[in-house]
Amino acid sequence: MATLSQQSCVPCRGDSPPVTEAEKAELMPSIPDWQIIDVEGTPQLQRVYRCKNFQQALALTVQVGEAAEAEGHHPALLTEWGRLTVTWWTHAIGGLHRNDFIMAAKTDEIAQAVLTQ
Numbered sequence: 001m002a003t004l005s006q007q008s009c010v011p012c013r014g015d016s017p018p019v020t021e022a023e024k025a026e027l028m029p030s031i032p033d034w035q036i037i038d039v040e041g042t043p044q045l046q047r048v049y050r051c052k053n054f055q056q057a058l059a060l061t062v063q064v065g066e067a068a069e070a071e072g073h074h075p076a077l078l079t080e081w082g083r084l085t086v087t088w089w090t091h092a093i094g095g096l097h098r099n100d101f102i103m104a105a106k107t108d109e110i111a112q113a114v115l116t117q
């Protein structure tokens with residue numbers, strides 16, 4: 001199967017299956033710098049990227065936003081001086097879907113390109 005970052009999101013509906021514990025255990029090693037956090041009972045994937053200033057954080061924000069639009073799957077983005085916090089979860093199911101892991105992997109690739117410029 002293609003690398004996680006090369007996969008595409010599937011349309012997500014309210015009855016789409018959340019990832020199982022076994023799938024989570026299989027997917028997390030592909031995105032080792034991400035954490036699963038709990039926000040009022042909703043599991044979410046989150047990573048903080050350190051940036052050299054606000055402009056770089058903003059550039060990363062825009063590129064992650066464009067990837068989100070291309071896939072029809074959208075993160076929460078908190079842009080601050082020197083860092084960007086990216087949070088993925090699937091609103092339709094109030095939890096984590098495989099799409100979130102795909103988008104986290106894509107986010108890592110984008111950040112690798114933007115933050116080394």
Ligand SMILES: C[C@H](O)[C@H](O)[C@H]1CNC2=NC(N)=NC(=O)C2=N1
Pocket residue numbers: 012072073074075088089090091092093
């Ligand atoms: C109709 C549209 O595709 C849906 O509302 C999408 C938009 N982006 C989304 N993004 C995320 N993260 N979760 C969703 O459930 C979701 N739903």
